[in-house]
Amino acid sequence: MHPAPSVIAFTVLSGLGFGFLAFLGAGLVVPTGWAAFWVWGLGYGFAVVGLLASTFHLGNPKNAIRAFSQWRTSWLSREGVFAVVTLLVLAPVALFEIFGGFPLASLGWPGALLSLVTVFCTSMIYAQLKTVPRWNQWLTPVMFMTFALTGGAILSGFNVLSILLCVVLTAVLVAIFNTGDKRLAESGSTMETATGLGKIGKVRLYEAPHTGTNYLMDEMIYVVGRRHARKLRVIAVAFAAILPALVMLIAPEGSLLGIALALIFHLTGAAAARWLFFAEAEHVVGLYYGAR
Template sequence: MHPAYSVIFFTSASGGGYLLLALLALFGALGILPTDPVLGVVGFGVGFVAVTAGLLASTFHLGHPERAWRAFSQWRSSWLSREGVLSLATFVPAGLLAILWVFFGRTSMPLAILTILLALATVSATAMIYASLKPVQRWANGYVLPNYLLLGLASGATWLALITAIVLPAFYATIVLDWTAIIALGLAALGKVAYWRFIDRSRSASTPESATGLGAIGKVRLFAAPHTEENYLLKEMGYQVARKHALKLRLIALALGFTVPAILVFLAMLVSGWAAVALLALATIGNAIGTLTERWLFFAEARHTVTLYYGSEAA
């Protein structure tokens, strides 16, 4: 599939933003994080900005962005619509929780639970937009949903570790946040390796023979292309990335997105002050670059079954 930069940014920023809000709600409700007003302003602020920027970026890929509001009416049948409804619904408990945190120095377990559940539901709905598309076998599988959640968790946990180190440098429970980030980064790495292993060892059940219904006759070969020049289908759904380039990008995503950040977060636990902040900042930057690279690959390596009608041997 053709990688759309707006959607790549959306899935990266919104996933990290929603999971950051969920982690703030969780650690605040459990008493692991203090309801410090500055931490509340910065933490919730970063989360809301990331989520909002991601949601706005997602409309850039639409042919008519001004009609995006109409998607909310199809929540009964469309994962895209459900995502829109859930994304806005999350702002209500998260916003109320932020107000309690910043202005009243306290938290609320019911609001925290609602924020966590709605944040997870929103990211899950985003994943299901792609996992529900059966014509794209590399999306319609059981790896996509957990990977979306793990990628968001890795980013959100890394952001929270950095924010806490800046706002509360002497906070006693910083090590809990650092280990949360390390574990999240490790799980995200394992999830991506498992996903890549799956798409490398499997392919769609559709073939030129099954797509045309001529399998009983024998091998089907393309005699003439449906179009004499490149069209929308080939541009959007027939995008191809060379195997050697895909491998390099996978290594970059794995190293910069998860491995190096996990090492940097661990090293940050061994030092203090601005040295720890610098290491966590580098971890956050690396994770962002790796996540964007992984998201690009997620779209670039997908194959739509429509390409079978254009000479592709498998989808």
């Protein structure tokens, strides 16, 4: 799949933002006054910038408002609805902490839960697609949730929890890389099932529909990333999990420098992992083109 920069920015930043908002909403971090302003601003900032980035890849953004309408069937629509509801529910919590100087647990906890539901909906946009076997597995939502929680813990300055979540993230990434590699074969889709010609024998593409490229090939058959997949996997795990864990191990609890450094490493790794998530994924339509 084509790794559109706007979609990578959307999933990474909004995941981080909602992960952090979950910690803030749950009252695990209770800043007040100006500190609360900056901390909540950071959570809202990441979430909102991420959501805005998602509109950059739209062909016809003037209809984006309609994306809130189909929550009954569409995970993308649910994601939009939950994102807005979460931001609205948490707004009074943030305002009370900034101006009132005390937390509002009655709305904070539901807000924290809604934050995680939003991240889950984001992950289901991808995990629901049977056409992309690498994504169509339960580890996809687990991976998105672990990223959100790890980012949230780092931003909250919880050293021990961050290290623990970095260990979990490493395990999840290694697991999803390994299961992902087998998913296309497990899906049972081949050129033979795609064309229905398997009853006769082995199928190969003799002539493509056209000499040039097309939207489908540009969007679904992206081979550039797969060449460097091994190196990128190491980079993703090292930056997203191992380096932030080392920083949190050395830095004193609550050190702003430590948090900033761990966050920069984590975001770099998260971007690499998300880029790979798209670039490595094979869409079954590639079978019609004799490609993956």
